[in-house]
Amino acid sequence: MSLPIKLISTDFDGTLHADFETPPVPHDLQELIGDLQRQGAKWAINTGRDLTGVMEGIARARLTIRPDYLVVVEREIYIHEGSQYVGSEIWNRECADAHKELFARVLPDMPQIVDWVNQRFAATIYEDPYSPFCLIAQNNGDADAIQAYLETYCTQVPNLAVVRNDIYARFSHVAYNKGTALAEIGRQLGISKEHTLAAGDHLNDLPMLNVNFARCLVAPDNAVPLVKEQVKRQNGYISHQPWGHGVARGLEFYLEQGLVSSEGQTNGT
Numbered sequence: 001m002s003l004p005i006k007l008i009s010t011d012f013d014g015t016l017h018a019d020f021e022t023p024p025v026p027h028d029l030q031e032l033i034g035d036l037q038r039q040g041a042k043w044a045i046n047t048g049r050d051l052t053g054v055m056e057g058i059a060r061a062r063l064t065i066r067p068d069y070l071v072v073v074e075r076e077i078y079i080h081e082g083s084q085y086v087g088s089e090i091w092n093r094e095c096a097d098a099h100k101e102l103f104a105r106v107l108p109d110m111p112q113i114v115d116w117v118n119q120r121f122a123a124t125i126y127e128d129p130y131s132p133f134c135l136i137a138q139n140n141g142d143a144d145a146i147q148a149y150l151e152t153y154c155t156q157v158p159n160l161a162v163v164r165n166d167i168y169a170r171f172s173h174v175a176y177n178k179g180t181a182l183a184e185i186g187r188q189l190g191i192s193k194e195h196t197l198a199a200g201d202h203l204n205d206l207p208m209l210n211v212n213f214a215r216c217l218v219a220p221d222n223a224v225p226l227v228k229e230q231v232k233r234q235n236g237y238i239s240h241q242p243w244g245h246g247v248a249r250g251l252e253f254y255l256e257q258g259l260v261s262s263e264g265q266t267n268g269t
Contacts, residue, residue, distance in 0.1 A: 044069035075176035131170040179207030220246025
C-alpha cells in the first residue's frame with residue numbers, strides 16, 4: 001500500500017463529532033475516511049468515553065463508516081471483528097493489572113484528596129470502574145486549580161497521572177494513554193508513525209498529538225490553546241474550520257502532500 005496515511009486516529013467529541021451539527025460528523029470527512037479504508041488504511045476512534053458511550057455516539061451519529069479500532073477511556077483497545085468490537089486481550093489485561101496495582105497505592109490517600117477539594121471547591125467527586133478519583137468541576141478555573149494540586153500529588157506516586165478534558169479529570173497510569181494506545185495499534189498493524197495521523201482538540205488528546213506516535217498532526221479550529229500550541233510546535237496542521245470540518249481539511253492536506261515532510265509549519269483554511 002503506497003498511501004501516505006495508513007492509520008488515522010481521531011478523538012470523538014469536539015474533533016470528529018459535534019452534537020449540535022447536522023450531521024454530527026461531516027459527510028466529506030466520512031467519505032475521506034471511507035475511501036482510505038477501502039484502499040487499506042485503518043481508522044481508530046480514540047476517546048475518553050467508555051465503550052458503551054462511544055457505541056451510543058456512533059449510533060446516534062448514523063455514520064456511514066465504522067472504525068476499525070476503538071480506544072476507550074483513553075487506554076483500552078477494541079478491534080472491529082464482524083458485528084462486534086473485541087478487546088485486545090494482552091494489552092487490555094496488562095493495562096487493567098497496571099491500574100489495579102497503581103490504584104491500590106492511591107486508595108489510602110483518597111480521603112485526604114477528597115477533603116482538600118471539598119474544602120475549596122463545589123465539585124463532584126466519584127469513583128468508577130476506571131479510576132478511584134473522577135472529578136467534575138464547576139468551571140475550568142476550578143478544574144485548573146484542582147489539576148495543579150493533583151499533579152503535585154502525582155509526583156509522590158510513581159506512574160500516576162491526571163487525565164483532563166474540560167471540567168472533567170481522573171487518575172490514570174502514565175504508561176496508558178491515547179498516545180501509547182495508538183502506538184500499540186500501529187505495532188499490531190505494522191504501521192509506523194510516519195504513516196499515522198492523529199487529530200484532537202482537548203487536553204486528553206495531547207499524548208497522541210505527538211510526533212513520537214503520529215507524524216501527521218491535526219487540530220481543528222475549536223481546539224484549546226495548549227493543543228494548538230503543541231501541534232504548531234511540531235509543524236502540524238491547524239485548521240481554521242472547527243470539528244470534523246477541520247479534520248477533513250487536515251486529511252486533505254496530508255494526502256495532497258504525499259509522503260509527509262517534516263519541514264515547515266502549515267496553517268489550514
